[in-house]
Amino acid sequence: MKQPTVIPLDGGVRKPGVVPGPDGRTILSSLPPLSLYVHVPWCVRKCPYCDFNSHELGAELPEQDYLAALQADLEQALPLVWGRQVISIFIGGGTPSLLSAGALDQMLAMLRACLNILPDAEVTLEANPGTVEAGRFADYAASGVNRISLGIQSFDDGALKALGRIHDAAQALAAVEVAQKAVERVNLDMMYALPGQSLQACAQDIQQAMSFQTGHLSLYHLTMEPNTVFAKYPPAVPDDDASAAMQDLITEATAANGWERYEVSAYAKPGQRCRHNLNYWEFGDYLGIGPGAHGKLSFHDRIVRQAKLKNPASWMSKSILRDGSHLAEDRQVHWKELGFEFMLNALRLKEGVPRSSFIERTGQSILAIAPALERAVARGLLEPSREQLQATPLGWAFLNDLQGEFLD
Structure with a gap:
């Protein structure tokens, strides 16, 4: 299946997906919506x-x-x-x-x-x-x-x-x-x-x-x-x-x-x-503003999650008193967590998502979750497709079990 061309962050043209990171892992070559x-x-x-x-x-x-x-x-x-x-x-x-x-x-x-x-x-x-x-x-x-x-x-x-x-x-x-x-x-x-x-x-x-x-x-x-x-x-x-x-x-x-x-x-x-x-659900990015708002933002070398101060009065005081950031949490998602986070969202969709989107949105090879994919297919919870990551009707009915396969 032919993949679309991706325009990377440096403005050049590369093949879609990912490029090798300095530590042998991969980094994002394009940003999600x-x-x-x-x-x-x-x-x-x-x-x-x-x-x-x-x-x-x-x-x-x-x-x-x-x-x-x-x-x-x-x-x-x-x-x-x-x-x-x-x-x-x-x-x-x-x-x-x-x-x-x-x-x-x-x-x-x-x-x-x-x-x-x-x-x-x-x-x-x-x-x-x-x-x-x-x-x-x-x-x-x-x-x-x-x-x-x-x-x-x-x-x-x-x-x-x-x-x-x-x-x-x-x-x-x-x-x-x-x-x-x-x-x-x-x-x-x-x-x-x-x-x-x-x-x-x-x-x-x-x-x-x-x-x-x-x-x-x-x-x-x-x-x-x-x-x-x-x-x-x-x-x-x-x-x-x-x-x-x-x-x-x-x-x-x-x-x-x-x-x-x-x-x-x-x-x-x-x-x-x-x-x-x-x-x-497709593991896109979102900026959250306002009390307690959460966000997920991708960069070429990392993905971060943020949360703002929950209490409205405390959150507003950061602006009224000019005394600091509205952030309560700002952490980089560990590369070992990305497979589970991606699948936790994507498997909620009845049609699932293309396998290529796992590479594009996490910066990892599909091999990173290959053992979990094999287990889920063997249990009849995941469709044995080379193109799509999609729950079977049984997997959708027992979605927590299917998502749990990717906790490893």
Whole structure:
């Protein structure tokens, strides 16, 4: 299979893939696509299942202090990504839709001034139905947001109450309609295996979600994450057999209605896959700014992971007081970890990724993971393909087992 030409960092032309490093290992000869993640850390109320870096808003949102800190955070990172094109922006939280239309416009103007953002970049904003305003959504779109991800979770009032959500079913229905009028691309975040949920109730939720014919659905199994209220006081949820039946129902219903399950929890109509998340799963680069934001950045001789200070007040003080970096973590990924990190992401995709992308994104020969590949193929978890790294249906069903093969 013929591989495309890769333009290396020094501007010359080499064969695609990698070049030898000074220690006998390989180094990257080209950089992957770059995305930007922006974290807005505040919520009206913390949900009992949520383990994200979100904080209840006790008073008025400190928009200007936040935007000043965000700009300082970005300016500190600019030398790491200077000149690189940004293919997507994801504004997540927390609840980014708490931001006023003016504040979001300021944010996007600042990002465009500092970064080389593709004209057709995907710009996603997460929103909570309990904070949706029709006029504000139209203004978001006018500022450059072209994709809205709504945290619906369920259309059932009882389930929403059990999940601690601040919106009800009527607000959820209204929010979808408002979002669809504002932008062409809308994702609905839904959950299943909820407290007390029956198979019939799950089916009704999914049918309601599909009735809007949005281009994308994210369907997550409720999990009891450590350090959450649900972990400390777990509610009664469907057992493994019941939740497996719900997953089967979801897979069949979405496929019958035109959504392709292209990733473990992601379903899309043709041309509606999330570009930002695909870049994560394909081991692309992403710069994270905002409290607790994580990033992965590639250079010709190394790959680094970063994390910003989690506490919003501490993170903002670094800008307000001018007293230092926003970084809480900045480490080089050891070359022995790269195989596992790559496969941990790539195997989430139903189609997998080309074998050549392992070389291009890690700077290593495929021989670095050859023993694990052989074991996974022998167990029937990985397709025995010379061109593609792809889970079998069995491997996708037992993805943790498959990914675990690469921990060595």
